[in-house]
Amino acid sequence: MRTEIRHITDYQYSEPAWDSHNEVRLYPEAGKRQITRSFHLHVNPEASITMHRDYFGSTVHHVHVHEHHTELRIEAQALVDTLPLQEPAPVPLSALDELRDEVNEFLVSSPRVPRGKWPEIFSVKVPAANDNLTAFLRDLTSQLHHQFTYQPGATSVSSTLSDFAQSGRGVCQDYTHAMLGICRTIGIPARYVSGYLYSGGEMVGADATHAWLEVLVPGNGWIGYDPTNDCLASEKHIKIGHGRDYSDVSPVRGTYYGGGNHPRMSVEVRVYT
Incomplete structure (x- = not known):
C-alpha cells in the first residue's frame, strides 16, 4: 500500500x-x-x-x-x-527464555509504564510456559479492546496508567501502555510504537499520530499489535519509530x-x- x-x-x-x-x-x-x-x-x-x-x-x-x-x-x-504482514507462527512462551537478556530494556519499567501488578489490575490470566505466545497476544489485544472505551480527551499526557485502569476510557497511548505493562510483567519483551494509521473510516486513531506496540515473538521477530483497533499492525500502520513508552517517541x-x-x-x- x-x-x-x-x-x-x-x-x-x-x-x-x-x-x-x-x-x-x-x-x-x-x-x-x-x-x-x-x-x-x-x-x-x-x-x-x-x-x-x-x-x-x-x-x-x-x-x-x-x-x-x-x-x-x-x-x-x-x-x-x-507491505502486508503474515500471521506469526505459533510458539510457546518458554521460547523467550534465551532471548530476554538481549532485549532487557523492553522488559523493565519506564517512566510511563512503571512496575506494577498489571495482569491482576487488568484481569489478565498469566499464561503458562507451554502456552501459545501468539494466541495469548492476540487474545490480550482483543480483551483490552473490548474492556475499555476509546474516548479522545478522556486522558492527557499527564494521565497515568493507573488512571486509565480506573476510568476505563482513553486513547491509543493508554491502550498501548496497558498492554506494555502486562507483557513486561509477564516477561514478554514489548516496545511502544509511534506512527500513523490509514483507516478509510474503519478504525479509530487516524486523526492524529497513532500508537501501538511491538512484541518480540521468537522465530517471527518484532510483531505489531494494535489493542485500540483489535488487530495486528499491518500495511495500514505506518511506523515512525519505537521506544520504551510515549516519552521516547x-x-x-x-x-x-x-x-x-x-x-x-x-x-x-x-x-x-
Missing part, C-alpha cells in the same frame, strides 16, 4: 517567542515492511535544521528558530510504501523563550492513498 502523509503542527503565542528549539520525530522508519519514498520538512518562520538518529534508531530533526515569532508551523510530508517537543502564557497548539494529520 502506498500512502501520502501530511502532518502539521501549529503553535501560536500571545507574545513573541524566540530561540525555539524543537525535537521532531516524524520521519517514517525504513524496514523490512516499510519503504519511505520521500520526506520533506517545512518550517515557518525560517529555521536551522539538523538531523541525527537517537538511541532506538529513530530519525530526529532538530529545528531551531532564532528570530522572534508569534507563530510556528512545522509541516512534514511523506510518501511511504508498506513523542512527535514534537521543545523549549523556547518568551511567548507569553498558555501558547495554543493545534495538530492536523492526513493519511491518504
